[in-house]
Amino acid sequence: MITYLKTFKNKLVEIKALTDGTWVNVVNPTQNEIEEIESWGVPREFITDPLDIDERSRTERDMDYTFILSRIPFNQGEEEDIPYITIPLGVILFQDYIITICKYENDLINRIIANNSENYSTVKRNRFILKLMLTNASLFLDYLREINNKVEMAEDELQRSVHNKELMKLLKYQKSLVYFSTALKSNELIFDRLSRHKFFITFPDDAELLEDVIIENLQAIEMTNIASNLLVQMMDAFASIIQNNQNIIFKIMTALTIILSLPTVISSFFGMNVGLPMENNPSSFTYLTIFSLGVMLIVAMFFKRIDWL
Numbered sequence: 645m646i647t648y649l650k651t652f653k654n655k656l657v658e659i660k661a662l663t664d665g666t667w668v669n670v671v672n673p674t675q676n677e678i679e680e681i682e683s684w685g686v687p688r689e690f691i692t693d694p695l696d697i698d699e700r701s702r703t704e705r706d707m708d709y710t711f712i713l714s715r716i717p718f719n720q721g722e723e724e725d726i727p728y729i730t731i732p733l734g735v736i737l738f739q740d741y742i743i744t745i746c747k748y749e750n751d752l753i754n755r756i757i758a759n760n761s762e763n764y765s766t767v768k769r770n771r772f773i774l775k776l777m778l779t780n781a782s783l784f785l786d787y788l789r790e791i792n793n794k795v796e797m798a799e800d801e802l803q804r805s806v807h808n809k810e811l812m813k814l815l816k817y818q819k820s821l822v823y824f825s826t827a828l829k830s831n832e833l834i835f836d837r838l839s840r841h842k843f844f845i846t847f848p849d850d851a852e853l854l855e856d857v858i859i860e861n862l863q864a865i866e867m868t869n870i871a872s873n874l875l876v877q878m879m880d881a882f883a884s885i886i887q888n889n890q891n892i893i894f895k896i897m898t899a900l901t902i903i904l905s906l907p908t909v910i911s912s913f914f915g916m917n918v919g920l921p922m923e924n925n926p927s928s929f930t931y932l933t934i935f936s937l938g939v940m941l942i943v944a945m946f947f948k949r950i951d952w953l
């Protein structure tokens with residue numbers, strides 16, 4: 645799908661065709677759409693590389709264009725094995741227009757379109773790219789906060805759990821953090837290169853904006869590392885808690901089994917072919933029952949004292 649957007653009176657407006665100062669947003673293009681974009685003079689690999697989910701971040705520059713491929717966060721949904729992953733986003737900056745290419749519709753592009761302010765002017769192409777990068781770093785931080793909140797919610801379940809399924813929930817978010825850490829570090833290399841070569845620094849404000857992007861990305865890297873380390877330690881701790889909860893259940897079940905088996909042990913003596921006390925007494929069953937209950941009570945009190953019950 646190809647969408648043409650252009651800024652009119654500080655508002656992003658969808659238009660029908662490619663003109664100067666246009667932002668072309670491409671999502672999972674068909675073969676015909678790829679050929680159409682290629683007819684504009686865009687190298688084919690710049691169109692297909694962002695569609696490869698495993699493509700790494702990089703930048704390329706020529707006399708006519710600048711190509712940036714960065715990783716952006718993507719929410720697959722809680723039902724997936726890995727709720728949050730990263731996907732490639734290609735940005736091609738030509739002299740007259742901007743093209744963004746991604747395999748999936750994503751929150752980054754949706755957020756920019758929904759914001760719809762002068763901060764994302766398609767006419768100011770360099771600033772548009774820098775703002776897009778800043779929004780991407782902020783989106784990483786927002787997703788990291790969501791992960792932290794969901795991990796905190798899982799803590800209460802784990803404290804009472806004896807099953808591994810609760811622990812597997814944390815493992816899903818651990819995988820997401822690995823994706824985030826790898827993507828943020830590869831994006832950091834892009835920002836360093838942009839800063840060294842001053843690709844987008846036309847005005848003093850551009851340099852400050854790029855610095856904000858780098859700082860925001862570093863904050864996301866640090867936050868990811870902290871969250872990942874805490875989650876690893878938490879998973880180890882809760883694995884021990886689950887094992888301890890299972891041991892407590894086994895201990896209680898063992899104590900109850902011993903207590904409930906006492907009447908069987910006592911009554912088995914009266915089943916032997918030997919003479920026993922009160923065997924001719926008509927109230928022997930009542931006495932035997934009372935005696936068995938008394939023994940069970942004494943043993944239960946003993947187990948309670950040693951914290952087995």
